[in-house]
Amino acid sequence: MVGAAAVVLIGLLGGAVAAVQSQMMGTLEQRVGMVAGTAANFVVGAVAMAVVLLAVRGPSLEEWQRVPPYLFLAGIAGILIIGSIAFTVARVGVLAGSMLLVTAQLTGGTIIDHFGWMGASVRELSLSKLLGIMFLVLGARLVLR
Numbered sequence: 001m002v003g004a005a006a007v008v009l010i011g012l013l014g015g016a017v018a019a020v021q022s023q024m025m026g027t028l029e030q031r032v033g034m035v036a037g038t039a040a041n042f043v044v045g046a047v048a049m050a051v052v053l054l055a056v057r058g059p060s061l062e063e064w065q066r067v068p069p070y071l072f073l074a075g076i077a078g079i080l081i082i083g084s085i086a087f088t089v090a091r092v093g094v095l096a097g098s099m100l101l102v103t104a105q106l107t108g109g110t111i112i113d114h115f116g117w118m119g120a121s122v123r124e125l126s127l128s129k130l131l132g133i134m135f136l137v138l139g140a141r142l143v144l145r
Contacts, residue, residue, distance in 0.1 A: 022098055026089030038083045096143050103140040107133050
């Protein structure tokens with residue numbers, strides 16, 4: 001089991017890298033366009049992950065076959081996420097672009113948790129969570145001014 005401190009550190013690292021990647025994607029979008037920049041992101045990422053997967057001797061073919069097919073649509077979702085980051089950051093900057101993405105992501109996450117969609121553990125919407133979402137929306141509005 002992974003400890004709480006490791007989860008927090010990995011989450012913080014991911015968030016910090018996301019800010020750097022957002023700026024990189026915004027610059028790529030300005031130089032080669034959203035589609036080409038997003039494609040470059042995924043080609044480089046796919047090659048890097050293939051190397052990692054081979055190095056750690058990833059799941060067997062049998063294990064891959066047990067995965068529900070709809071879960072592979074996460075790759076399409078990734079294209080939409082990275083493309084939207086490239087497009088948005090190139091136009092409003094990293095802070096505002098990230099704020100929009102994070103606000104929508106956390107709102108969506110709250111809904112998924114509340115209903116337990118796609119195998120998520122049910123975590124009901126509470127007043128404090130609703131207030132948190134409202135503050136995120138307010139924060140996004142303030143950042144976009």
